[in-house]
Amino acid sequence: MLKDCSTTHRSVRQGAALAALAVLVALPASGQDSSLFRHSRQSGLTLDRASWMFEPPPEPRPIRVHDILTVLVDEKSVVISEGEIDRRKNASLNAVLSDWVLLRNMTMFPDPQSAGAPRIKGQIDKKYRADSQLESRDSMIFRVAVTVADIRPNGNLVVEGTRYIRNNNEVWEYSLSGEVRPEDLNQQTNTVRSEAVADLRIVKRESGHVRDGYRRGWVQTLLDKFQLF
Numbered sequence: 001m002l003k004d005c006s007t008t009h010r011s012v013r014q015g016a017a018l019a020a021l022a023v024l025v026a027l028p029a030s031g032q033d034s035s036l037f038r039h040s041r042q043s044g045l046t047l048d049r050a051s052w053m054f055e056p057p058p059e060p061r062p063i064r065v066h067d068i069l070t071v072l073v074d075e076k077s078v079v080i081s082e083g084e085i086d087r088r089k090n091a092s093l094n095a096v097l098s099d100w101v102l103l104r105n106m107t108m109f110p111d112p113q114s115a116g117a118p119r120i121k122g123q124i125d126k127k128y129r130a131d132s133q134l135e136s137r138d139s140m141i142f143r144v145a146v147t148v149a150d151i152r153p154n155g156n157l158v159v160e161g162t163r164y165i166r167n168n169n170e171v172w173e174y175s176l177s178g179e180v181r182p183e184d185l186n187q188q189t190n191t192v193r194s195e196a197v198a199d200l201r202i203v204k205r206e207s208g209h210v211r212d213g214y215r216r217g218w219v220q221t222l223l224d225k226f227q228l229f
Contacts, residue, residue: 060187067148069159069185071176073194073202074141081134091124140204144176155182159197170208177201 048054063069097118102111146161160177178197185192194200216224 063148063151063157063182063185065148065151068145068190069148069157069180070143070145070189070191071159071161071178071194071197072143072191073176075139075194075202077136077138079134079136081132083130083132085128085130087128089124089126089128091126093120093122093124095120140202142174144174146176152179156180156198157182157185168208170210171206173203173205175201175203 048056098113100111100113101108103109142163144161144163146159148157149160150158152158157180158178159180161175163172163174165172178200180192180197184196194202
């Protein structure tokens with residue numbers, strides 16, 4: 001009797017173990033995650049979720065018409081040009097007029113060359129040589145505040161501005177216009193570099209004693225324009 005009971009209990013335990021094993025086999029296998037960021041990994045590990053000192057950056061202020069921007073102008077150009085011309089021309093002419101006509105009463109008659117046939121003979125020898133060299137260096141660096149005059153349908157900003165400085169008799173005037181993409185604008189300082197301005201147009205005027213010292217007179221300007229000699 002005792003033997004039958006022990007056999008029954010053993011069979012029950014074996015059946016329970018087999019049932020538990022079947023349940024474990026049916027469940028998907030997964031390993032233990034020992035990472036300290038397992039909760040952040042499930043929701044996406046980003047700086048705003050993982051850092052206690054994170055502060056979101058301020059949203060950029062939308063640019064509107066009549067807002068003021070600053071253009072940093074830094075234009076430099078270097079031009080080096082060399083040219084050489086060596087041209088020579090030779091020509092000779094030897095012509096004889098043996099026959100001619102005589103016009104009388106609206107009628108043409110032969111006119112024999114009784115005094116000898118007219119003769120032309122000549123020679124031309126021309127040589128031209130030119131050697132030129134040009135080296136030019138320009139630099140323009142300044143800052144100018146401009147106003148947003150219009151906003152294109154694609155969001156580009158049309159800017160224009162003028163800067164006028166007068167110091168006694170010396171006058172400097174700068175004018176700038178162009179088109180700027182919003183993504184090229186530094187949102188922190190509201191500035192943009194001149195190489196990022198499309199259709200850039202810069203006009204610089206200067207007057208005063210310094211300008212009078214090196215400007216050309218109107219006679220010299222005409223001579224340089226038409227190159228009379």
